[in-house]
Amino acid sequence: MSPIQFKDYYSVLGVDRGADEKAIQRAFRERARKLHPDVNRDDPSAEEKFKELNEAYDVLSDKEKRQRYDMFGSDWERYQHADTAPNAGPFTSTRRQAPPDGDFEAWFTGDPADGQFEYRERSGRFSEFFDLLFGGQQGGSARSSERGGFRLRRRRGEDLEIVTSVSLREAVTGATRQVSINAPDVCATCNGTGLARGVECPTCDGTGTVTRVKRLEVTIPPGVHTGSRVRVAGQGGPGVGGGPNGDVYLAITVAPDSRFTIKGNNLVTKAKVPMYTAILGGEIEVDTVESRVAMNIPPGTQNGRTFKLRGKGLPNLGSKSGERGDLLVQTEIVVPENLTERERELFTELRNLRQ
């Protein structure tokens, strides 16, 4: 690994170390006009010079970065030696032997072992010197990375969540949903670098990502409850620095069904039983979530008694054997009203028989 070259950003911009924001901006604009690759097509080094100018401006126009750079200045050689120790690979971790000053710790944050290592992109938009100085830095650089700076730290993409309602029947049978999400995607113009031909990418304003409406067909498995989350792996925001994409989650709400109460994997319902059937026994029809089934009523059935229809409840989410809860049926005995004269006579006779 060749030694990293110190870059004098002040001389790149042609300003002195005390230059204020306005002077820096003015110097950048003047030089950018002269060095722009579009007006220097015959000069093969123009692109490189222009890149260097952008890098210098990125640092010196940002208060926090400039401060860090100024602090870094004269001690550069010392840290450069620490970084070019034998066997130094691209993921060199020199933090154990190097910077005595706490502020420099940030350059070397991360450890390959925890997957959060600093990622030095060879083809990155800025120099290795820049990466070393700002690459592993959080906080101050996060803002800059939003407006299109370096995206060096390996990071998982953003997870997205969509709230979806399903009917109770769909909770039992499973369902599919077409969903549209506004998902961040890598900008195709600049391949996520934020730069197009050395200047801020006009398609994504230098952020490296664009928002796209993405349509997904999502399969909702049988057995979901309110609060279940269905994961669609890898369809969320794009990963950064070689990190994996985020996921999309469907947050499920099961719409209430006036006929059924959900108790875990069991369902509870009420069924009307004519008085005669309750007394003499017989069959009634009961609504399940999917259909209507016959249920036996034994003679002498009381009001409010609960019968169990096995396997007519909610599926166990993720069960391969199709296991399901039960449907608990509570009887509601229906007493006949508006009796005829003849019925009154017979009921009176029945009552007299019991007394």
Ligand SMILES: [Zn+2]
């Ligand atoms: Zn772009």
